[in-house]
Amino acid sequence: MRRSTWILSGTAVVLVAASAVTRFAVYPAVHQIPSDTDTTFVYSGTASLLNAPAIEAGDLANAFLADVPVTVERRVQVVDTDGGVAVVSDDVVVTGPDDAELSGTSHRWAVDRTDLENRPAPEGSEAEEHQGLVISWPLDPEERDYTFWDPTTGVEAPAVYDRTEDVEGREAYVYEIEAAGELADQAIAERLPAQLPRDVLVGIAGALGEQGPDPAMLQALPEQVPLSYAATTRRVAWIDAETGSVLNGTLEQTIVAQAPGPDGPVPLAPVNTMTVEGTEETVADKADDAASAANLLWLVRLVIPLGLLILGAALVALAVLGEVRARRRTPPGDGAGAAPAPGPAAG
DSSP states (O other), rough: OOOHHHHHHHHHHHHHHHHHHHIIIIHHHHHHHHTOOOOEEEEEEEEEOEEEEEEHHOOOGGGGEEEEEEEEEEEEEEEEETTTTTEEEEEEEEEEGGGGGGEEEEEEEEEEETTTBOOOOOOTTOOOOOBBBOOOOOOOOSOOOEEEEETTTTTEEEEEEEEEEEEEOOOOOOOOEEEEEEEEEHHHTTTTEEEEEEEHHHHHHHHHHGOOOOHHHHTTTTTTEEEEEEEEEEEEOOOOOTOEEEEEEEEEEEEEEOOOOSHHHHHHEEEEEEEEEEOOOOOHHHHHHHHHHHHHHHHIIIIIHHHHHHHHHHHHHHHHHHHHHHHHHTTTTTTTTTHHHHHHHHO
């Protein structure tokens, strides 16, 4: 076999091996949450909430602020990885006019780096227990229902697949989530009063009008009303069909004050309501990011492995063709082992 044939054959083997490595080693390595993930999603909308300074000043007429413009920034950052598990911080800050911070929460989760389901927390990670999805969707989302974790109430809720829509030129699966229960997020609870004067609750009821509690029921309460809180959340998420990234989202959250009653907590009045959706700029940015990620995955999953495989096959074909042509150019009987020409006959 000629030296050029050995070179072509060896190169072909290397290319085929590189194709397999790219598809079955490199692709899984890039098709997971990167260890340097640090992304922020921005929402805007309105909120209605207790006005703590007015309550402290006894200004009951302004004890409740309605339809205040707010901005919500949610930052998700990978802080550690352990094989196929990522530990992520999940920080949410709600700001009002003049960038005044109205609320803030901070959580830490341990999730699978591919399907984003809950995983046992690595030792020392301080990740909270949860069930199902919490920060986003699997990298290969499906048109089916999932289990979602609601940090506000600390309960599981179904994330129901509802429809498929177009978001900035990207195909998106739309999921709806509703959760309700006692307020479980301590960061939110710490910003709410443990008790309120009855007159304040009466003032809030007056501001709510027909949506407020029965004034007669409020008058039956003690002058200082001890409070607990319950919450309901409704989310809608638009998830990129190729990458599982969040393209857009809405959140409707209501926190209701409760007074103790003979048969359990008695709902009194909403003390915090918020309705927000993704900003246009954020949605456009997330769609661009999803398109870039999808192109990269397409290259690593298909284009590069297939290209290497085709090039390897082409080199094998060239090696075979060159060897065949070389043999055709060699005259029959040429070379060592050819029979000697007969000499003159002996007389």
